[in-house]
Amino acid sequence: MVFYRCVYFIFFLTVSAKFVWKHHNNDELPLVLEEVHEKCPNITRIYALSEPSVQNVPLYVIEFTEMPGFHQPYKPEVKYIGNIHGNEVLGRELLLGLADYLCEQYLNNDPNIRALIHKTRIHLLPSMNPDGWQLSTSFGGQDYLIGRGNNHSVDLNRNFPDLDAITFEYERLGINHNNHLLKDVTRLAAPLEPETRAVMRWIMSIPFVLSAAMHGGDLVANYPYDESKSGALASEYSASPDDDTFRELAMTYATAHADMASASRPGCHINSHDDTASYNFGKQGGVTNGAAWYSLKGGMQDFNYLATNAFEITLELGCKKYPLENELENEWHRNREALLAYLWKAHIGIKGIVSDDTGFLENAIISIVNITGPNPKPIRHDVTTGTYGDYYRLLTPGRYEVTASHVGHYPAQRIVTVPQRQSAARILNFKLEPIRYADGALFFDPPFVRYPHFIGEQPRIYKRSLYEKVTNSILESKETPKE
Numbered sequence: 063m064v065f066y067r068c069v070y071f072i073f074f075l076t077v078s079a080k081f082v083w084k085h086h087n088n089d090e091l092p093l094v095l096e097e098v099h100e101k102c103p104n105i106t107r108i109y110a111l112s113e114p115s116v117q118n119v120p121l122y123v124i125e126f127t128e129m130p131g132f133h134q135p136y137k138p139e140v141k142y143i144g145n146i147h148g149n150e151v152l153g154r155e156l157l158l159g160l161a162d163y164l165c166e167q168y169l170n171n172d173p174n175i176r177a178l179i180h181k182t183r184i185h186l187l188p189s190m191n192p193d194g195w196q197l198s199t200s201f202g203g204q205d206y207l208i209g210r211g212n213n214h215s216v217d218l219n220r221n222f223p224d225l226d227a228i229t230f231e232y233e234r235l236g237i238n239h240n241n242h243l244l245k246d247v248t249r250l251a252a253p254l255e256p257e258t259r260a261v262m263r264w265i266m267s268i269p270f271v272l273s274a275a276m277h278g279g280d281l282v283a284n285y286p287y288d289e290s291k292s293g294a295l296a297s298e299y300s301a302s303p304d305d306d307t308f309r310e311l312a313m314t315y316a317t318a319h320a321d322m323a324s325a326s327r328p329g330c331h332i333n334s335h336d337d338t339a340s341y342n343f344g345k346q347g348g349v350t351n352g353a354a355w356y357s358l359k360g361g362m363q364d365f366n367y368l369a370t371n372a373f374e375i376t377l378e379l380g381c382k383k384y385p386l387e388n389e390l391e392n393e394w395h396r397n398r399e400a401l402l403a404y405l406w407k408a409h410i411g412i413k414g415i416v417s418d419d420t421g422f423l424e425n426a427i428i429s430i431v432n433i434t435g436p437n438p439k440p441i442r443h444d445v446t447t448g449t450y451g452d453y454y455r456l457l458t459p460g461r462y463e464v465t466a467s468h469v470g471h472y473p474a475q476r477i478v479t480v481p482q483r484q485s486a487a488r489i490l491n492f493k494l495e496p497i498r499y500a501d502g503a504l505f506f507d508p509p510f511v512r513y514p515h516f517i518g519e520q521p522r523i524y525k526r527s528l529y530e531k532v533t534n535s536i537l538e539s540k541e542t543p544k545e
């Protein structure tokens with residue numbers, strides 16, 4: 063009893079403390095989140111992902127929104143993930159600082175922060191790899207590789223199913239099937255690590271729209287694809303269908319950062335003998351296409367885009383992977399506006415609800431053609447509606463033809479102009495008419511058929527129950543499937 067009282071007392075002392083810029087260890091990390099929650103109980107919720115790290119450390123998330131714990135239609139969901147490589151630690155501390163800042167500014171009636179939290183559901187995962195952090199820290203934090211992987215020495219940013227290979231193959235074959243590709247995975251290159259599985263379940267279960275993962279070792283905002291199409295190891299631009307939008311997302315972070323986009327700052331690795339490693343990304347606006355830098359398979363960024371509706375970029379936050387403690391507060395000031403500007407990008411483009419006379423239509427497909435220029439250009443990456451029939455389609459300024467389709471309904475089309483500066487997505491709702499036969503009978507939804515039936519057919523979204531079954535069967539498989 064005395065023990066518990068003592069623990070409670072220490073806990074109370076800790077939670078009543080002001081946020082301090084330091085390297086928070088794996089026991090202190092949840093206490094910081096708890097402190098924020100105590101200060102802002104109505105707009106925050108703390109939860110852990112479905113499974114802990116190899117060393118049994120929970121992967122804690124803090125959520126900010128009005129009505130935490132619930133998805134609400136028209137409210138986009140955003141996430142930041144820090145410390146996926148255990149020895150790249152700045153993102154971890156920036157996310158703890160951001161959590162404290164969002165709460166404090168909300169309490170201080172900062173109109174920008176109040177509007178952001180009112181309109182958005184924000185999830186912060188400060189550490190995806192607490193075991194790697196512990197290992198790296200035990201070795202002094204300055205080794206370039208120690209602690210990069212998880213406790214099985216697996217690089218978590220190479221451990222996701224390689225959906226790029228699938229989308230590139232479909233592209234080559236002219237098959238117009240370009241989203242929610244997890245069910246097309248037939249084999250995994252390696253078993254999934256617990257941290258990977260936990261994050262996969264997370265990103266498949268919440269309808270995220272926008273995301274960024276934080277790394278260190280360079281200073282640049284990196285966008286899809288990370289994997290080259292030819293197999294080239296480096297220097298091959300690998301454009302996704304949403305290249306314009308991804309460039310704008312990455313530029314938003316880079317230009318709002320203190321000097322990520324500065325052409326005159328020094329590059330990283332200036333002592334390296336490798337000239338390409340010392341390149342200053344500021345000369346190209348502080349952004350890079352992933353494969354144009356170097357190609358990687360099994361990354362989290364491309365997995366988000368190809369398995370879900372989420373758009374994720376990768377932030378390299380500085381030359382030092384493990385900055386000194388006394389550098390952290392200055393890094394916060396250098397990143398703060400960029401962190402906030404990026405969260406607002408969940409509100410670009412269009413959003414809306416697809417319904418029919420009977421209610422919301424889940425798994426409806428939103429397809430886009432860019433009609434800004436003289437030649438219409440389809441964006442071959444559809445997004446789908448969630449439980450409330452709601453969709454979010456990030457787009458750059460321009461004119462678009464938007465088609466909503468759903469099995470058993472006539473598709474509907476509308477034209478929309480996305481303006482230059484947006485603090486709210488344009489709302490574009492669709493009410494679809496069910497297909498009726500001449501005798502008045504309703505079209506009956508066909509059973510699920512594995513797509514594609516033949517080349518050129520419109521993509522089809524899968525029955526959610528089956529989709530989840532496939533996801534779970536992949537997640538449950540601990541063994542590497544045989545060729």
Ligand SMILES: [Zn+2]
Binds near residue numbers: 147150276
């Ligand atoms: Zn990294």
